Amino acid sequence: xxxxxGYVIASYGIAAFTVAGLILWVxxxxxxxxxxxxxxxxxxxxxxxxxxxxxxxx
Amino acid sequence: xxxxxxxxxxxxxxxNPTRFIGLAERLLPWFSGLTALLFAVGLYLCFTxxxxxxxxETVRIMYVHVPAAWLSMxxxxxxxxxALGTLVWRHPLADxxxxxxxxxxxxxxxxxxxxxxxxxxxxxxAWWVWxxxxxxxxxxxxxxxxxxxxxxxxDDPGKAAKVSAxxxxxxxxxIPIIKFSVEWWNTLHQPASVLRLDGxxxxxxxxxxxLVMALAxxxxxxxxxxRPCATKSGAGG
Numbered sequence: 001x002x003x004x005x006g007y008v009i010a011s012y013g014i015a016a017f018t019v020a021g022l023i024l025w026v027x028x029x030x031x032x033x034x035x036x037x038x039x040x041x042x043x044x045x046x047x048x049x050x051x052x053x054x055x056x057x058x
Numbered sequence: 059x060x061x062x063x064x065x066x067x068x069x070x071x072x073x074n075p076t077r078f079i080g081l082a083e084r085l086l087p088w089f090s091g092l093t094a095l096l097f098a099v100g101l102y103l104c105f106t107x108x109x110x111x112x113x114x115e116t117v118r119i120m121y122v123h124v125p126a127a128w129l130s131m132x133x134x135x136x137x138x139x140x141a142l143g144t145l146v147w148r149h150p151l152a153d154x155x156x157x158x159x160x161x162x163x164x165x166x167x168x169x170x171x172x173x174x175x176x177x178x179x180x181x182x183x184a185w186w187v188w189x190x191x192x193x194x195x196x197x198x199x200x201x202x203x204x205x206x207x208x209x210x211x212x213d214d215p216g217k218a219a220k221v222s223a224x225x226x227x228x229x230x231x232x233i234p235i236i237k238f239s240v241e242w243w244n245t246l247h248q249p250a251s252v253l254r255l256d257g258x259x260x261x262x263x264x265x266x267x268x269l270v271m272a273l274a275x276x277x278x279x280x281x282x283x284x285r286p287c288a289t290k291s292g293a294g295g
Contacts, residue, residue: 004115005115007116007119010176011118011173012118
């Protein structure tokens with residue numbers, strides 16, 4: 001049964017590596033998109049929905 | 059305005075991308091914390107429960123393989139609902155949600171395939187067999203990769219959204235095939251032992267860590283999709 005421990009360790013190792021990679025990718029992608037958004041907002045471009053949300057909140 | 063229409067109005071307000079971004083940013087830390095907590099409890103249960111009398115230690119592979127397989131199908135179902143939202147209501151959040159879920163679904167499908175292979179070798183004596191369950195999950199993985207490539211290959215986001223939505227809905231036929239493949243065909247893969255009409259056929263000792271890990275994986279899906287949704291919908295809405 002000892003030889004099977006390797007399969008368990010490999011499974012959990014690959015799962016941890018994949019989940020960590022996914023989280024890092026989501027964070028990096030989010031940072032990139034935020035930079036793009038900031039550049040657009042600095043250029044004076046706003047979301048159409050921003051005015052609707054602000055208008056209804058008043 | 060009646061209470062019912064107020065409730066509907068409140069719910070439909072979430073379709074406003076700006077409001078969605080605000081809500082997602084408020085909820086993200088809570089989702090992330092809950093996910094980490096569930097993983098901690100799930101992993102503790104995974105390694106403290108007894109091994110199976112027949113499978114020994116390899117039964118622990120089930121606690122990552124089964125939730126990953128469930129999530130691979132759930133991601134695609136979410137994408138199919140989003141595809142309907144794109145084609146019927148042409149809502150920008152629907153396309154963003156489908157695009158955000160595709161790489162996450164691909165990751166879960168990859169995990170299900172690899173951990174299944176690592177479980178198959180000691181139990182079946184083979185890393186891989188072309189039976190209906192394994193083949194249909196492999197097709198799902200290829201579909202995820204194809205959809206990611208398609209979205210990146212098309213310059214016009216509107217056109218890409220429409221083409222992707224049609225492809226997602228056509229590909230949805232694979233989900234019931236995956237689920238029922240073990241009943242429709244003679245497969246090396248075992249039939250369902252948890253999601254059955256007559257209740258789970260698995261011992262509660264193994265079911266407990268499995269359900270906690272499934273919940274942890276589902277919670278992981280929420281921040282992983284809502285974060286890209288919040289950032290990607292920013293410029294579009």
